[in-house]
Amino acid sequence: MVNVAGLVQGIVLVSFPAASTIFTSPGDYGLSSGQYGAMFLPQVLTAIAGALTGARLAARIGTKRVYLLGLTLSLVSMGLLLVSAPVKSHEAVAHPLLLVATGFLGAGFGLTVPVLNTFASAFHPGAVDSAVLTLNALLGLGTVLAPVFVAVFVGLGFWWGLPAVSAALLVVLLLVSLQLPLRVDGTAGAAGAGAGAVQRPRLPSRFWLYAGLILLYGICETMNGNWSQLEMTKRLGASTSQASLALAAFWSMVTLGRVGFAALERWLSPPRVYRLLPLVLIASFLLTGSLGRHQAVAGIGVFALAGLGCSAMLPLTISFGELDMTTASAAVAGGVIAFYQAGYGIAAFTVGPLQSAGLNLSQIFAWTTVVAALMLVLAFIVSSRAARPEASPRAPAAGADHHDRDRLTPPGGGQTVPIMEKHKAGGRKGDSGRPAG
Numbered sequence: 358m359v360n361v362a363g364l365v366q367g368i369v370l371v372s373f374p375a376a377s378t379i380f381t382s383p384g385d386y387g388l389s390s391g392q393y394g395a396m397f398l399p400q401v402l403t404a405i406a407g408a409l410t411g412a413r414l415a416a417r418i419g420t421k422r423v424y425l426l427g428l429t430l431s432l433v434s435m436g437l438l439l440v441s442a443p444v445k446s447h448e449a450v451a452h453p454l455l456l457v458a459t460g461f462l463g464a465g466f467g468l469t470v471p472v473l474n475t476f477a478s479a480f481h482p483g484a485v486d487s488a489v490l491t492l493n494a495l496l497g498l499g500t501v502l503a504p505v506f507v508a509v510f511v512g513l514g515f516w517w518g519l520p521a522v523s524a525a526l527l528v529v530l531l532l533v534s535l536q537l538p539l540r541v542d543g544t545a546g547a548a549g550a551g552a553g554a555v556q557r558p559r560l561p562s563r564f565w566l567y568a569g570l571i572l573l574y575g576i577c578e579t580m581n582g583n584w585s586q587l588e589m590t591k592r593l594g595a596s597t598s599q600a601s602l603a604l605a606a607f608w609s610m611v612t613l614g615r616v617g618f619a620a621l622e623r624w625l626s627p628p629r630v631y632r633l634l635p636l637v638l639i640a641s642f643l644l645t646g647s648l649g650r651h652q653a654v655a656g657i658g659v660f661a662l663a664g665l666g667c668s669a670m671l672p673l674t675i676s677f678g679e680l681d682m683t684t685a686s687a688a689v690a691g692g693v694i695a696f697y698q699a700g701y702g703i704a705a706f707t708v709g710p711l712q713s714a715g716l717n718l719s720q721i722f723a724w725t726t727v728v729a730a731l732m733l734v735l736a737f738i739v740s741s742r743a744a745r746p747e748a749s750p751r752a753p754a755a756g757a758d759h760h761d762r763d764r765l766t767p768p769g770g771g772q773t774v775p776i777m778e779k780h781k782a783g784g785r786k787g788d789s790g791r792p793a794g
Contacts, residue, residue: 359476363492365526367499369431374583375504379516386445391709399460401702407467408695421539427469434462435524442517471691497612508601567678568696570735574670575700576728581607581663588718595653606661614668628740635733637666646723
């Protein structure tokens with residue numbers, strides 16, 4: 358059920374960017390680029406608030422209830438998006454509805470995704486890395502399906518089929534989840550008691566390295582995820598179907614990259630992948646800025662390349678942060694997601710004003726190369742910490758016996774390796790990393 362929830366959350370998360378051509382089309386909502394970008398500001402603010410307060414809320418009402426609350430808020434968001442469709446030609450009504458809808462979506466995302474990662478780890482204690490990988494891969498699959506669904510429903514004549522399907526999936530998910538215990542050791546789980554619930558320790562100062570990097574990453578991902586379709590249709594002469602295909606290609610490569618780099622971990626260590634991916638992003642932004650009109654097919658390929666560059670950055674940042682800051686690992690995922698959403702907001706909101714100031718989308722994509730270059734610098738610093746053989750192992754699960762506490766589970770959830778042997782291995786590839794997921 359946790360993996361199904363990740364898939365549904367991925368579809369819901371990309372529902373608004375996937376419909377960008379609908380929102381900006383004069384025959385539909387008719388929003389300007391500035392209005393379209395501003396639409397995501399409430400999402401960013403509420404997602405940050407949800408990610409930062411989710412652990413404390415779980416301590417008071419229980420992890421399961423936080424999860425159910427997140428799903429409910431996402432359902433409200435899809436309902437508001439559906440309500441906006443009949444009044445899309447009335448900007449004074451439709452635009453405020455969209456703003457409220459993205460606000461609910463952000464809150465649902467900020468509460469649900471960290472809890473899903475907690476569930477994935479807790480329910481598979483012998484294979485934490487593969488469980489988190491599977492969850493993130495399915496969440497990524499959901500982001501791929503959203504633009505595909507939009508293209509299908511646009512072809513059928515009712516684009517709003519996507520939020521309708523999303524709402525139906527959320528209702529089913531809520532009804533099934535209500536019947537499940539969804540208890541996590543050391544938390545109140547479904548019981549809702551606050552005494553033993555999730556703690557939120559103070560993050561150490563080095564967390565800001567990870568925060569700065571993931572904020573830059575959020576800008577890079579959102580430039581592709583939110584603005585690729587408008588770049589395709591307005592400058593590269595693409596059809597709506599081609600634009601949807603470009604977005605689907607981007608999210609497909611995000612998902613395939615996570616799975617692929619995890620499979621190649623024996624030959625390509627996570628720290629090395631972490632340094633390589635910003636270089637791929639730099640290349641993709643330079644190529645996007647250099648494309649000319651009527652190069653829609655090339656644009657699809659370039660956005661696929663950008664997806665590869667984005668693929669493992671977010672999950673590896675969380676993994677490296679948890680390994681580097683074991684005493685605050687419960688707060689790392691929420692903090693990273695909060696700053697990721699801050700980067701999302703910068704890219705979603707500022708592109709419109711930059712266009713009003715005279716820059717076109719191609720120039721903005723080209724200038725984002727500077728952001729990716731700064732991310733590359735921080736990636737070297739962060740990955741050098743993660744590659745240290747003396748990095749602290751993840752704390753043993755509650756209830757582990759003495760023998761288990763003297764052993765460390767390697768990436769991929771395979772056979773345990775004595776901690777002493779781990780230190781003797783020194784710089785062996787992949788020792789301190791986790792799969793890209």
